[in-house]
Amino acid sequence: MKDTITVTIIDRAGQEHHIEAPTDMNLNMMEICRMNDLGVEGTCGGMALCASCQVYLESDHQLHEQSDAELDMLDQAFFVKSNSRLGCQIKITGDIEGLVVRVAPKHDD
Numbered sequence: 001m002k003d004t005i006t007v008t009i010i011d012r013a014g015q016e017h018h019i020e021a022p023t024d025m026n027l028n029m030m031e032i033c034r035m036n037d038l039g040v041e042g043t044c045g046g047m048a049l050c051a052s053c054q055v056y057l058e059s060d061h062q063l064h065e066q067s068d069a070e071l072d073m074l075d076q077a078f079f080v081k082s083n084s085r086l087g088c089q090i091k092i093t094g095d096i097e098g099l100v101v102r103v104a105p106k107h108d109d
Helices: 029-035 068-076
Strands: 004-010 016-022 054-057 084-086 100-103
Touching (some): 004 029, 068 084
Parallel strands (some): 004 100
Antiparallel strands (some): 004 016, 054 100
């Protein structure tokens, strides 16, 4: 199995970033966005408590079912769409090779 996958993250300005992400470090999409300075805060540190890492799923990947905590947080977030996910809840695994997400606007944009 490969130790890295490629994901595409579209920033708030609409620019695509093709990023190689390691699958062997137990990272999530919020951490990948932060590591690449894509404007994602991740204020709660990945606990699904703030929605500052909200992204829109732009590809046809089947992600794991959303937890109650994720759904509750999205219920309180700004700019939520049917394809909204919390980046902290998207684990970097081989299953998401080629995933495309768009960073959601900040609530004060």
